[in-house]
Amino acid sequence: MIKISTPPDFSFSECLWFLDRGFDEIMHEVTADSVRKLFEFSGQKVLIEVSQDDQELNVEVLAGELKDEKLVISKVKEWFDLDREIQPFYELLAKDNDLHVLAKNYTGLRLMAIPDLFEVMCWSIIGQQINLTFAYKIKRALVEQFGESLTYKDKLYYLFPKPEVLCEVNEDLLREMKFSRQKIDYTINLAKSFAEGKLSLELIKQKETHSEMLKFLTSFRGIGEWTAQYTLMKCLKSPEAVPYGDAGINQALFGLKNIPKKGGRAEQEALYARFKGWEGYLTLYLWRWLSGN
DNA sequence: TCCCAGGGGCATC
């Protein structure tokens, strides 16, 4: 059993709630008090189960061969955003009469990462302009068909498909999975970009500013501002990333601050400017509010 | 039936 101490303002149950949210997620399995997820460490599939015990997270390796515990520890820290001290964010929320309830109601919710760059970008493309229930169905079909898996106690746990696999898939198969022609085009093109080494985490990290990262990402087909920002927020956890145009943000800011859903961009930017460095967290908490309890 | 979803590309002016 690997133990990882948790920071102040950490709520495992809030994080689990976010991982679940009632959607049919295939990339991890959430129970009342734990989450299971398959990772790949130096080419080896490793199924882990994360649970909580007092002020620590317990990480158990259920299946697979783990050569170095440090790899799991750093991955779980990245996943749950454990190295961030979020008290300053709550202090900013406290100053806002409309938003202070967010800190109060969802204390300890962390920005749960999607650590795999290719996965988060494919997921963004799948999720474009369709309802989330439907998007999760499409993702499940894609992963079940093309993702590597590991069986544990008669259950299958999946890795997200590799770019090298998706760039050669039969388009008719994707059509049967209810991908639109646009989504097929974007997805395969993205997979090729990854496979050819034109797009990678390293190339993004080489950029010096947030806007340069955005410019780089949006140069790929199917990747607009929303997707680029979402990617930087969920994978690189860039503090300043805001997926402007997001239907959820628009709805939450209309509900909480009466900012018009259409044409309210300037007002949204002014609000986010007051949360400099915590834009990703504000977005997360707005989505949390939108999902209710 | 209708509107709209965790958008993006493209044509047009």
Next chain:
DNA sequence: GATGCCCATGGG
């Protein structure tokens, strides 16, 4: 640069 249209399906 702003605007309108298309994509595709399903939830509410």
